[in-house]
Amino acid sequence: MNTTRSRARSAAVCAATLCLLGVPSLPALAASSSPSPYGVSTLDKQLLTAAHQGNLWEIATSQQAQSAAATACVRRVAAEFIRDHHALDAGVVKTAARLGVALPSGQTDAQLKQTAALKSLAGTAAYDAAWLKAQYPAHAQTLALIDKEIASGTNPLVKSLAKSARPVVARHTQMVNRGVCRAVVPAASQT
Template identity: 50%
Template sequence: MRTRLISLAALVVAVSAISAAPSVAATVSDQDAMFVKSAHQGNLAEIAAGQDAQKHATTKCVKTVGAVLVRDHGKLDADLKMLADKLNVMLPASPTEEQRRELAAVQAKAGTSEYDAAWLKTQDAAHTKTLSMIDHELKAGKNAEVMAAARAARPVVAMHLDMVRGGTCHAGKDARMVRAGSGGHLAAADGALATAELVSMAGGGLLAAGGAAWFWRTRRRSAEHR
C-alpha cells in the first residue's frame, strides 16, 4: 500500500511539472522559415520605398501613402523580428537585389511627375506579390505562430494594395488598422495565442489539482480501513 501511495504521489508531481512547463514552439519548416525571411525583406523594402516617397513624391496623396507604408510595415517587421528571434530564424540584413533595383529605378525619376506614377505602379506589383506569398504560407505553412503572423499581416497588405491598385493613388483607403505601438492585427493574433496558452495552462492545472485530490481521497480511505 505504501508503494502504491508513493507511486500516486510521483504521478501528481509529474502532472504538475508538465502543466507548469512552458509550451515549446513547433518545428519551423523550410516553408515557414522562407516566409519569415521573405516577409522581413518585403517589410524593409516597403519601409525604404515609403520613406523615399515622403521625400521625393510630388503629390500629397503619394506622400501620405508612403507614410502609411512606413508606419504599418515598421510595426509588422518589429513583431516579425521578435518571432524570428523566438524561432531561431536568421533574417537577411537588407531587401533582395531585385527590390533594391526596383527602388533605384523609381528614385531615378525623383522630383518629376513620373516619379509618382512609377512609385505607385511598383507598389501595386510589390503588394500583389506579397499578398500571394501570404496566401501560400496560409496554405502550406506548418508553424502556428508563423501562420498567425501571416494571417495578421494579410488585411494590412490588402489595404495597402487598395491604396495603390492599378497605379492610382487612394490615400483615403487607409483604415488605420495598424498603428505604431498599438499592435493592431498582430496584437489580436498575439492575444489569441496567449488565450490558447492560458487555456492550456489552466487545463494542466486542473488536471494536476484533480490528481492531487484523488491522491488524498485514496490515502484517507486507506487510513480509515486500517
C-alpha cells in the same frame, strides 16, 4: 515534457482565439521566452525572410517617396506604408528570433535596383506613377505568399503572423490597385 506540451497547446489555442477575435496577439507570443515545440518548415522560413525583406523595401521606398513624390496623396499613402511596415516587421523580427530563424540584413538585389530606379525619377511627375506602379506587384506577391503560409505553413507562430499581416497587406494592395492616388497617373501610363 507534458507541462511543455500543455503550455504549447494552451498558447496555440490562446493565439488562435485571439486571432479570431481580431486581437493582435503576435507581439506577446513572439516575446515569450519559451521555445516553440513546433518545427519551422521551408515555407515558414520563406515567409519570414520574404516578409522581412519586403518590409525593408516598403519602408525604404516609402521614406524616399516622402521627399521625392510630387503629390500629397502619394506622400500620405507612403507615410501609412512606413507606419504599417515598421509594425509588421517588428512582428517578423521577434518571431524569427524566437524560432531561431536568421533573417537577411537587407533587401534583395532586385529590390535595391528598383529602389535606385525610383530614386532616379525623384522630383519628376513620373515618380508618383512609378512608385504606385511598383507597390502593386510587391504587395500582391506578398499577399500570395501570406495566403500560402496560412493554408500550408506548419509553425503556429508564423501562421499567426501571416493571419495578422494579411488585412494590412490586402488594404495596401487595394490602395494602390484601386487608385487612391489615381489622379497622379498620366493617362499614357494607365494600362
